[in-house]
Amino acid sequence: MSGITVEFPGVKALENVDFRLFPGEVHALMGENGAGKSTLIKALTGVNQIASGSITVNATPIRFSGPADARENGISTVYQEVNLCTNLTVAENIMLGSEPRRFGGLDWRSMRRQAAVFLKRMGLNIDPGSSLGSHSLAVQQLVAISRAMVVDAKVLILDEPTSSLDTDEVEQLFAVMRQLREDGVAILFVSHFLDQIYAISDRITILRNGALVEERLTGELPQRELVSLMIAGTSDATVGQVIERNVVSARKSDAKPLLQAVGLGRKGAVQPFDLELYPGEVIGMAGLLGSGRTELARLLYGADKADEGSIQLHGVQAKLRTPRQALGHKIAYTSEDRKGEGVIGDLSVAENIILGLQAARGWTRPLPATKAAQVVDAYIKALGVRPANPQALLKNLSGGNQQKVLLARWLATAPKLLLLDEPTRGIDIGAKTEIMNLVSELAEQGMSVVFISAELEEVLRLSDRIVVMRDHTKVAEIPSSQDVDVPRLIEIIATGEENT
Template sequence: MFRAEPVVEMRDVSVDFGGVRALDAVSFRMFSGEIHSLIGENGAGKSTLVKALTGVHSPSSGQISIRGISAKFSSPADAQLHGIQTVYQETDLLPNLSVAENIMLGRERHGRFGINWKWMRDDAEKALDELGLDLDPRASLGSYSLAEQQLVSIARALAARAQILILDEPTSSLDQEEVSELFRVLRSLKDSGVAILFISHFLDQVYEVSDRLTILRDGHSIGEYLTDDILRIEAVEKMVGTRRALRVNEPAEEEELCESTRSSGPFLKARHVGQAGLIQPFDLDIDEGEIVGVAGLLGSGRSELARLLAGVERSDVGHIEIDNQAIPLRSPATALSAGIAYSSDNRAREGIIGDFSIAENILLALQAERGWMHRLPKDHRAELVASYITSLGIRPANPEALVKTLSGGNQQKVLLARWLALAPRLLVLDEPTRGVDMATKAAIQRLIAELASNGMAVIFISAEFAELVRVSDRIAVMRDKKLEVVLPNDDLSEERLLAVIAYGRGADSASA
């Protein structure tokens, strides 16, 4: 099935940004007539590799070859001249123009009196026919669905004589029927000799459509495998790190965390809550004093679940009950009024305000809740801030220090203090220990356990399975935008959790 010589080969390619190495001596290859998947977690280097291959970034070292000939791309247009075309998750076409105009944009054929519209439509129709697409080239592109627009993007690449097609998360907004149609088109292109790079967070789809896969982690190439030769559980282990690697950041002391205090029944019930294109409808109960971990690969829906429960995203189906009363969570403000506080995984963009002081950041949500016309008394402000600085070990301990001067771990502590000041009933934490040092990680884990022991419920999202198993009472497993199962943490092992993430509910069979 594969040609002896790769159509694309990257040898020891590195990419640096201001002294930070985003891609470290990565080797990668593609063959004509194959679908090759590139997989890895956030920050693994997938986007950097694609941008190095398509002329967006210039490698600081290494070599790129196309059909055995060394190539240096100064721009995406330069890469396109070598037959490399990219179709992104968000199409860059023009919905106000016709299908034919989008397919042939920049490559229109001209006659004596300008563009020959018949020739252009014929060329577009030929590209559509080669893909088996029944679309009207005269129709406005905007009259078609997102999935059909993506197929038009592929037809545009084909009309440009693409021999190397890169698809960046093409299925993230598609339903199952649309995914099946896309895969039919990709298999047809593969059979015609096109080399296809398929980038996706959906492991099931990777195994369904790809012949070969390459795994990246932390800017390094972990390996290239024929898809049939590597089990899904092995792929997940290599993406996130082996069990031993996961334990590197575990607290050194094996002290017992506080046991949570459980109520007689759930105080929060999510019933058939979901949003089209974001996450499939799910049911979830949460008890007071319970820590519910959320596990899953990037793109699985773990953050989307948190954002729906916290009112950041609005559910278009189902409802949420608190104390058996339906509560419409239309915004983070209404969620806060219901006792739900949310800490985003992006503390720089959605959390801390760098030019504010520690004190101002801690008091921000509490003051907003009271209203800016009802300022907190000065003595109360100082006492409250001092208590959180001390209890959370925020350094420096100067409440007037600007937050942007703090380390990432101390910024995370400031953000936690902000929400704890509201005394919520449910604290939703998305990756609260990511990017912090080992001591801070242990301190945050202890704090979460103490909060639960005092009756606060916690949703705890982490990419580190060992941390979830250590901290959580139950673990909700997300796969492909779906809540797959909620596992009780009764002697739950990392291996069992990893297997469910890789295979779903049928993990016990542990087959590919």
Template sequence: MTQNEPIVVMKGITIEFPGVKALDGVDLRLYPGEVHALMGENGAGKSTMIKALTGVYKIDAGSITVEGKPQTFNGTGDAQNAGIATVYQEVNLCTNLSIGENVMLGHEVRGPLGINWKKTHQEARKYLDQMGLGHLDPHAPLNSISIAMQQLVAIARAMVIDAKVLILDEPTSSLDANEVQDLFAIMRKVRDSGVAILFVSHFLDQIYEITDRLTILRNGQFIKEVMTKDTPRNELISMMIGKSAEELSQIGAKKERRAIGADEKPIVSVKGLGRKGSIQPTDLDIYAGEVVGFAGLLGSGRTELGRLLYGADKPETGTYKLNGNQVSINDPHTALKHRIAYSTENRRDEGIIGDLTVRENILIALQAIRGMFKPIPKKEADEIVDKYMKELNVRPADPNKLIKNLSGGNQQKVLIARWLATHPELLILDEPTRGIDIGAKAEIQQAVLDLAEQGMGVVFISSELEEVVRLSDNIEVLKDRRKIAELENDATVSQETIVDTIASNNAGKEA
């Protein structure tokens, strides 16, 4: 499958921004008929490398050749003209146009009277057929198909420019398992046609399933180029994070289940807590120093239950006791007053405030609790920000940077710092490790264990069953928006236990 000569050779690529060297002499070779993964933690330089190859950033040193010809990219148009196409995580299509118009955008078939729409849609059909998307109607509105299908349409559009290189940046982050397999089928078609594919993903299982070759970056530097099949996972992880596999496995060791004393009272005890169309009435107890995992498939009700506990959604049924006292948690402000904090799964839209600094993002919840007329004294604010930035290893260690310029993993750490600054008794973390690199994920997992060790109650919601099993004392299993089981997490519990519990439960059976 692999030909002898690479299509793209990037040699010694260096890019500097004020005060930081984002890339320092990085090499990358892309071969025809291969899927090549660019690997590294957030902040390793992957995005900067892609932007150098696509003409978004000008390089300060180094060289780029495509099919043996030296290239100087002064913009994205130059890169496209050289045969380099990109499909980003957020699909950049026009939902108000038809599927066919999106496929042919900028390459419409023209006649003496302007665009010939009939022939344009016929051409679009040809490219859709090549991608195995013949079932799509080129005349149908783009917004009539799923996000996953829109992503495949974006790949078809990339093929219109006769791409030699196709860059897929986190294309699977919002896809379910079946949609991922549909995408991989298209990727294999494109690969087998001789195109070089550069694939970026945080999902190691996917990396090992679809890629042929890996290039590893760390802290803006080239570490190694390896063949995927010849590289054990622990070796890859060690190269990415600069820690040994042994160090990493210690962070991820399954914890001993915390023993609850006979006379111990829960921090939170809810009975029949529910909301129509959101989550069926649910009973749940959460104790100090305990990590309670919420496990289930997409749409199971994990997030909905977390939002009810925080008051982000108002419960319609049930009772809520906090340290034995009846309370009404009907909104987030009340929850914060009662020392209950919630970190959303939608980090970008509901979590960070991108145009504020790291410092401002950390302090905003605490300031909201105290009120606008009681500003946090500067000395106290400095101490809070410094404490949590150090404890959570937020990088770069500059609280005056805009949070939108931080990597996803560091944004997540800042969000956790925000809620820790309110000194919660109960911290609800919804998908805190989704879409972040392995090193940051391990640090956040360790932080969860440390918080529980210090006596905080933690709700840990994750679609990754393996980390739920490793971190939790108790696991609440949800399915079809209701709790179906509660598992005491001991040595007998595994990912398979949860999967079997979900699979064996009858949809109509009461929890």
């Protein structure tokens, strides 16, 4: 792929990116959220149209009209979410679209026989006639790869294939990948697990903000340098004047935690962790995308159910199995997926703001119109939402003002703990500065805040303590001080060790 540029209305998702893939290698594609990894894959497979640049396969220029066209030309993709039919048999899934036929109908015996050949290649000793849904997610992932190999794939794209697998299942997948590599298949591997990247890949390409940063042999790229290349760059928010708040390291020795998590964990999401949150503190969460930052916050909010461990609120055991229960305990959460899980664009600013308060009251107790108007007006003024029109549709506001409305929704519930997941992503410098100042002010007023951001400068500037996540594991918890800077955080993220 040479000089690939992909444009969407008002933005260049990729700009002049080169990418090469050799037979018999595992090539890792790395980058934070928004770096352009998915866009590059979609450009290769014909999902996204290329504005400029060229693709050659075996020295032949080619451009695919869609995934089916790419698949017919030996390029197959297996996505993070297994895109198969669990109600069908293993054989039916493997041969889907390539079913053998006889006398005008499906040749079931031949289908199972051919599927067995591909299963053997994957090292799977399972019945081709068994239901796919009866097998583990790891087996389903290997079945998806088997299906990809039916077309004699020369290029296999694996997009986050290990995100839901345990250690043994990952090694099973890696054994298959090594065999395919020996067979000459070129594998494009996307993963956020650094240890896995170094265990399986031969070469690494790093993207950042839609541009190519570097291509290196894995053995010649130290982990800490990889992390630095992925997240380097000064946050725009540091340019603005952010309130310097009094760090609450002067917390009284007899202060009691607002929330205590003990051995809290969820299989495939977060390894068991301990965490104490105190009133008036900002706890920063640092780590690469996919490190477990969001998953930890969702456990604290009850959006996901923990498999083990416990939570105490004010020293009393609490059950947080749903967001509704969390709201009842004065815990609020803003998702990193602002559009998908946060704002409702077709509702007005006012309707979006009162949504959380109404949910806390219950739908059988409507919020009085006068009270609702007072709340909406107060938060539009307090947060400087522009335009200051409560009836404006939220989808017509800028990203920064949408984020302010989302914060207003949860602040209206008077939370004692506010979980903010990437609240400054995708907004302009002025809005970033305003939101960071708001976080500082809320902490000064006694609110406990968990602040998640990929911008390490933001985390350092706001936090009293910093929790570092790596590969879905809490690897460090350190006080913010002059001795902790961006290079130090990068080192901890890369090595998983606090004292290096």
